[in-house]
Amino acid sequence: MKYLSEFRDKDVAKNICSAIKAESKRPLRIMEFCGGHTITLVKYGIPDLLPPEIELISGPGCPVCVTSKGEIDAAISLAQKENVALVSFGDMLRVPGTRTSLLGAKTEGADVRVVYSPDDAVKLALEHPSLKVVFFAVGFETTSPVTSAAVKFAELSGAENFYVLSAHKRTPPVLAALLADEVRIDAFVCPGHVTAVTGTDVYGSLTSAGKPCVVSGFEPIDILASVLCIVRQFNKGEARTEIEYSRVALAEGNVRAREIMNDVFAERDAVWRGLGLLKDGGFKVSEKYKKFDAEAVFGIRAVGDDKETPGCICDKILRGVKKPGDCPLFARACSPENPVGACMVSDEGTCSVYYRYGGKTIAE
């Protein structure tokens, strides 16, 4: 398949690996922020291909996983209201809240529905004018412009019964938080699709702290090439932002997407699961679009508790302090069938990825 097979080519991979081995001169702890990268790493067995002094550490880049219990609880409380349909992406359904998950609430009779796109939630509202349709919006800068577009679509099409419960997160504050954290990271493999929207300016705080940043695509060759870029930056004593994923991401990002995102949403402090309250760490619906804001209309707040279940170390895993195999619950009490913590729920959650593509070996 064009644009894919080239990025999974064994021989190219071997060449890059040899170059990394030949040029690597010091131990490096590299964080891949994005859950999509974690999947590629584990699925293709990339850590085994790298020299032992290069360690890859998974970061908090799964939007489902960092959704706080308070946000899940707020979504559940709306889903339980008469004449309200709570609509979200399928991944959100099994995320545990304080007492139950959206799936649990659905089983108990709440109206919870799955869509593939926020626009479908608007269409549902248009088809059922007497039903109040609340879209539970999660994700980083990759999905918030899409939610913004859905709000504009709702406005244009006169969907007066469509609302957004925003659990959207902003990535720049979390990068700053990781920099200040106990986990010592030397360099970052940065998320390709988030950067395609934000542009590379957001990594300024990292590079000025001496941490090379490489914006990477999601194929195995992309990641290997990004690691090589990082090794070379260290060898030259540089710390700058490079774009490996040049077929998609531009340095200036997507200006139009940011305009619409900043029109519909406004920054606010938000609780990231595992990381706590981050200043400007999330998005709420802006004043201008208040009539679509589920929090304002229904008088609830999608913030609050980020306490984990006893024994669960998702908070440490999300920050790269621990790995899934370090958790006493991993592959025992906690599995994708019965997730205890958030990292086991989503397909892109670190624990779920390790469980599905190599968890057994690690646990044993």
Place this chain on the structure above:
Amino acid sequence: MVTLADGGGGKSAAELVEKIFLPHLSNPILSALSDGAVLPKINGRIAFTTDSFVVDPIFFPGGDIGSLAVHGTVNDLAVSGAKPLYLSAGFILEEGFPIEDLEKIAKSFGEAAKECGVLVVAGDTKVVARGGADKIFINTTGIGIVPDGVDISAKRAGEGDVIILSGTIGDHGTAILSRRKGLNFDSPVVSDSAPLNGLTAVMLEAEPDIRMMRDPTRGGLAATLTEIARASGRGIVVEEDLIPVNENVRAICELLGLDVMHVANEGKLVAFVPKNSADKVLSAMRKYPLGRDAAIIGAVGGAPGGTVEMKTSFLGRRIVEALVGDQLPRIC
């Protein structure tokens, strides 16, 4: 339109059976319309299976719920090593279901049964109020006979056995997804829904001592292999490059973030065959239309007991796990 009276056991119910079902399913045993079918004496071990079909949408590229209900049960018998003989058919219809659609489904049900060489000997129709069921549900139960010397069981999968897959994977699941509400997209992929009893017959003729066969339906090839690994306590290693996948299916899976190993099939089987007869079985399969793309994809051994590992197309090795919950596209 189907009315509640059609399932009531009275005159209109009798009409529905006579006009819609009998023309497509008729045979002397069914046409007797007795309370119970009396079957001729069967000599040998009997295989017996049941399955219910609730597919949505009911018409999809490459088939419909009628043909699927026949293939599903016939295939369960076939991969048990049995020659399928008889089917029962239970239809649950939602009030208001279009008669034309029911006719189409009865026709494809009848044609599929003929193609499989099975007789539909018992049937039932119920109608429930609007909202009580979604359009149409079908249950089929099948009876087959297992030839002497054939013993298909996951427990018999042994060290060194060769694993053969009968063709491409992921076709049914992606065809269904392409027509599902909210995800409609144009795609040339059609379901692989097909009867496997002809194929299993030639395979068992080539090697009666095939250890294990299963059709990788829901949960895909990953679920089937992990189930067999667990049941046998053996480790399984497959090679990604050897598993046939249609280029269009591969593209759809990439786009939606699905692992093709988890996507459903309805006309494929995996067989665990003694090493020495693998070539013989493979060439017999390839001569048969449904086995044209058959391939050896791996073997038993080389992984910890009860687990499945895959040598990836890239350079590494990874664990193959069964899917949890519904298969859903990526969100970021």
